[in-house]
Amino acid sequence: MSPDVPHPDPDRTEAFLRLLADHERRLALYVTGLVACPQDAQDVMQEGKIIMWRQFHQFELGTNFPAWARKILFYQILAHRRRSKRDRSEHLSDRLLELLSEESETAIREQRWERREKVLQECVTKLSPEHREILELRYRDEASIEGISRRTERTEGAVYRLLSRLRKNLYLCVEKELGTA
Amino acid sequence: MNDSDTDHLLELAHGYIEGSLTAEQIAELEVILAGDPAARRIYLDFLHDHASLHWDHVTALGDEEVIEDFPPLRARRFPPLWQIFAAAALISLLALVATRPEPRDTSFATMKKTEAAQWESGTLPTAEGARLGTGEIELIRGLATITFDSGAEVVLEAPARLSLVDAMNCVLERGTAVAEVGESAKGFTIRTPSARVIDYGTRFAVNVDSKSGATQTQVFDGLVEVEEPESKKRIALREGQQALVTGASLGGISEGVEEGTWSNPESPVRPKEPGTRFLTTADPGGADAYVWGGKPTTHTSETLLLLKNGLGNDAPHRKAFLRFPLDSIAPGGIAAARLELRFTPTGWGLASHLGDSEFTVYGLIDETLDEWDPTSLTWSNAPGHEPAGGNAVRKDQVREIGRFTVPRGIQTGSFGIDGEALQAFLNADGNRRATLLVIRETPETRGGGLVHAFASSRHPNLAPPTLELKLSEGSEK
Numbered sequence: 001m002s003p004d005v006p007h008p009d010p011d012r013t014e015a016f017l018r019l020l021a022d023h024e025r026r027l028a029l030y031v032t033g034l035v036a037c038p039q040d041a042q043d044v045m046q047e048g049k050i051i052m053w054r055q056f057h058q059f060e061l062g063t064n065f066p067a068w069a070r071k072i073l074f075y076q077i078l079a080h081r082r083r084s085k086r087d088r089s090e091h092l093s094d095r096l097l098e099l100l101s102e103e104s105e106t107a108i109r110e111q112r113w114e115r116r117e118k119v120l121q122e123c124v125t126k127l128s129p130e131h132r133e134i135l136e137l138r139y140r141d142e143a144s145i146e147g148i149s150r151r152t153e154r155t156e157g158a159v160y161r162l163l164s165r166l167r168k169n170l171y172l173c174v175e176k177e178l179g180t181a
Numbered sequence: 182m183n184d185s186d187t188d189h190l191l192e193l194a195h196g197y198i199e200g201s202l203t204a205e206q207i208a209e210l211e212v213i214l215a216g217d218p219a220a221r222r223i224y225l226d227f228l229h230d231h232a233s234l235h236w237d238h239v240t241a242l243g244d245e246e247v248i249e250d251f252p253p254l255r256a257r258r259f260p261p262l263w264q265i266f267a268a269a270a271l272i273s274l275l276a277l278v279a280t281r282p283e284p285r286d287t288s289f290a291t292m293k294k295t296e297a298a299q300w301e302s303g304t305l306p307t308a309e310g311a312r313l314g315t316g317e318i319e320l321i322r323g324l325a326t327i328t329f330d331s332g333a334e335v336v337l338e339a340p341a342r343l344s345l346v347d348a349m350n351c352v353l354e355r356g357t358a359v360a361e362v363g364e365s366a367k368g369f370t371i372r373t374p375s376a377r378v379i380d381y382g383t384r385f386a387v388n389v390d391s392k393s394g395a396t397q398t399q400v401f402d403g404l405v406e407v408e409e410p411e412s413k414k415r416i417a418l419r420e421g422q423q424a425l426v427t428g429a430s431l432g433g434i435s436e437g438v439e440e441g442t443w444s445n446p447e448s449p450v451r452p453k454e455p456g457t458r459f460l461t462t463a464d465p466g467g468a469d470a471y472v473w474g475g476k477p478t479t480h481t482s483e484t485l486l487l488l489k490n491g492l493g494n495d496a497p498h499r500k501a502f503l504r505f506p507l508d509s510i511a512p513g514g515i516a517a518a519r520l521e522l523r524f525t526p527t528g529w530g531l532a533s534h535l536g537d538s539e540f541t542v543y544g545l546i547d548e549t550l551d552e553w554d555p556t557s558l559t560w561s562n563a564p565g566h567e568p569a570g571g572n573a574v575r576k577d578q579v580r581e582i583g584r585f586t587v588p589r590g591i592q593t594g595s596f597g598i599d600g601e602a603l604q605a606f607l608n609a610d611g612n613r614r615a616t617l618l619v620i621r622e623t624p625e626t627r628g629g630g631l632v633h634a635f636a637s638s639r640h641p642n643l644a645p646p647t648l649e650l651k652l653s654e655g656s657e658k
Contacts (some may be wrong), residue, residue: 025236033225036198041232057346061435090204092197092211099214107229116226117233123547124234139234143200164195170234171191171227 018054019065020049026066030104031073034097038142040080048076049072066108074101114173123173130168138163182219190220233588251495286446288312289348290329294452296590298323298339305345317344317513318354324590332365333380338531339590340391355391359533360384360524374424377408385418386531399423401627447595457509460648463638466506466614469646471636472553472563474498480529484641485634487527490572492623492628499632500566501619502558503646504551510652517651519599520583520617522635523643526592538587538623541572542598544606545616550578552614565618572620579618582606587633596635607648615648 024045031048032041051072059068065135078094107113124132137143137151145163147155182190193210196202213220214381254613292306299322300307307318313327320339328334329347339357351358351371355463362369362380371387373395376631378387383403389396398407400418407424408415418424462469471486475497480487483630486501520542541604544552550564560568567573582605583598636643 017615028236029229029232029388032235033228036228036231037200038232038235039573041235054347057352067272077520090200090207091215096211096215100221100225107222112226112470113229113233116229117237120233135234135639160199160201163199164192166199167195167227167231168188168191171230173225174230 011055015061016053020052020101023066023069024049027069027073030070030108031077033104034074034077035080036098040084044073044076044080047080048073051076070101070105085134115178119174119177120170122177123170126173127166127170131162134159134162135166182217182223186220187223188496190223192510192586193225196226198228198231200516206393235278250443258650276558287314289314289418290327290345292325293334294324294326296324297588298325298590302569309655313345315345315347317342317354318553319343322591322593323588324618329366329369331369332363333369334361335359335371338532340433347368353387353389353425355388355389355394357388357531359386359531365371372410375409377392377410378407378477379406379415381405393465396426397423397636397657398426398630401629405651458650460505460507460510460647460650461501462505463645464506466504466508467638468504468553468555470553471501472560472566473560474560476567480527480632482527482634482637484637485525485527486619486633486637488619488621488633488647489530489630492625492630496628498560498571498623499621500563500572501635502553502555502563503617503619504553505615505617505646505648507607507613507615508608510607510613510650512610512613513649514652515604515607516603516653517599518650519597519649520603520605521595521597521644521647522619523650524587524591524593524633524635524642525638525640527632527634530629530631532590532631534627535625537624538621538633540587540596540633541581542583542585542603542624543574543618544582544603545578545618546580546606547578548612548614550614564616566620571624572618572622574618580606582617584622592631592633607650 001073015135027048028041028045031044032038035041035044048069052069055072074097077097081091081094124135128136134148134152137148141147143151145156147157148154148160148163152159190210190213193202193206193213196206197210208638214224285491289632292309292311292313295307295309298307298320301319301321303316303318305311305316306316307315307325316335319327319342320337322339323339324339326334327343327345328338329348329351333349335343335351336359337343338357338359342353344354346352349366349368350370350372354374358371360369360371360380361384362382364382367380367382371378371380373387373396374391375389376396376398378398379395381404383405384401384402385403385405386399398405398418400420400422401422403446404420405418407418407426409426411657416424421467429608431651439593461467467484471488473481473487475491480497486503487499488501489497489499491497544567548565553562555566565575565579567575580602582602583600585596585598587594587596617637625631636645638645
């Protein structure tokens with residue numbers, strides 16, 4: 001059994017900061033994949049980082065930090081869902097979340113998403129400027145559907161459907177580029 | 182999944198991202214995903230695209246490509262959000278590290294009291310009154326009392342190493358800690374390499390063996406739980422009970438003995454100083470022994486002379502008897518005298534159950550009693566003391582010739598007496614045999630207190646009880 005030692009020394013702190021800096025983006029992507037709503041994902045990440053820091057003494061240096069961190073984050077996702085005021089019928093079940101988390105682990109193990117991200121950037125550049133603007137408003141400016149509809153003089157329904165189509169086209173583009181479509 | 186299934190799934194996934202699905206649609210999505218691994222894969226890949234678009238903010242797009250008619254709602258944020266979060270985390274954590282010496286915001290405990298404390302290689306301040314945050318302290322001598330803001334108080338007994346985690350958690354890496362946990366700190370937990378000791382408002386002691394990491398827990402009042410972290414098995418300990426956790430096994434519960442074995446005795450060697458005349462109990466005609474009253478009697482030593490003044494008549498008492506041969510010294514020839522005793526830890530009992538300890542040295546004035554036999558000396562036949570009561574002596578047989586104090590928390594070092602009373606006693610001795618009694622006056626504050634000890638003439642590497650004498654001219658025979 002490894003001794004259960006906390007992490008008061010600067011080396012340990014530095015190790016934590018380095019690991020967090022190296023892996024935070026990927027961890028955020030993992031969380032967002034499971035909770036879908038970016039704002040929820042940010043909340044979970046904030047809480048999760050605090051828990052990680054508190055429990056870092058249990059982490060054995062040299063072992064798999066992102067895997068360790070994902071376990072913590074998964075439980076933070078469940079905790080966040082319980083805290084949120086939303087009704088249970090408004091999101092997927094905890095059980096399904098577990099299945100999705102398992103699939104995420106597979107994707108990470110296969111490094112499937114690293115390839116996806118590269119191809120995704122290429123696919124975005126193939127979009128028309130008008131469509132890219134919709135994506136920018138949605139993702140960069142975090143504009144709501146309503147906000148985009150005002151900006152682009154489209155109806156909300158039209159923006160909703162357009163965004164859906166853009167996402168689907170990007171997904172299919174990536175699949176095609178990866179040769180799995 | 183065929184293309185139209187995929188289409189439908191992605192539409193639902195899009196709706197889920199936007200939070201626009203009805204309860205029925207969510208239920209439908211759930212059924213699709215639960216029943217088909219391929220659907221889960223497509224869904225997650227789709228969500229991952231969404232996640233990377235969000236976190237990377239479509240970075241492939243340059244500003245010049247933005248259509249003039251549709252300016253962004255806000256100026257482009259730079260750097261991306263996740264980098265801001267990472268930077269914020271770094272800054273706040275670095276601040277935490279940088280301000281460690283004055284942990285105003287992160288402290289959760291206070292170094293309340295230190296007694297004869299000597300420290301080594303910790304990361305926390307050790308001055309009395311210092312505020313403590315996350316970090317480690319290592320005590321190599323003495324006692325340290327730490328109060329946590331939660332209301333728990335921990336007395337650390339050297340040698341020990343403790344890590345502070347937060348107001349409700351600490352880690353005892355080795356050594357002994359005695360915890361007193363009030364109502365407000367119920368659930369206060371001391372972790373060790375082999376166990377987790379959870380307190381429910383009580384007073385208890387934990388010891389971690391520095392070599393094996395085995396955890397011994399003893400409860401004085403109330404209730405604690407001891408958990409073996411691998412199996413998560415727990416046992417509850419009540420007042421007077423103790424348990425030992427070694428490796429991955431959770432030992433059974435046993436009734437606590439009066440004096441637990443808490444630390445391994447050390448054996449510092451102190452060289453004799455040359456120049457004057459030394460008499461020891463190891464000299465021909467010399468002798469030393471200790472006697473005990475009360476229980477238990479299993480804590481005995483061949484090489485140490487044990488001293489204890491237990492709490493109450495049934496509690497253990499121990500007294501030491503020394504005989505020095507004065508044949509080589511002319512009566513009245515001693516110009517100065519000093520008695521030196523080399524104290525060393527016994528590992529029995531708790532130092533925190535005892536204050537500064539005062540010891541009295543008596544001289545046996547009834548010389549008919551000087552020829553006691555160290556191998557058969559018992560509580561009832563030992564000369565000069567009163568078997569009926571604790572630290573009492575027979576005033577008709579002995580005379581007090583000096584006192585010394587061993588500070589709280591100190592178990593090692595040379596202690597003794599000097600002065601005219603000792604000198605006069607030795608000079609007045611008629612049969613050239615001087616018997617001295619060493620008795621601890623200070624009783625323990627609670628049961629299970631420390632047993633003091635000093636080296637006997639049989640100790641392998643510590644000097645025996647020694648009289649250091651300065652002789653007047655021509656007194657040497």
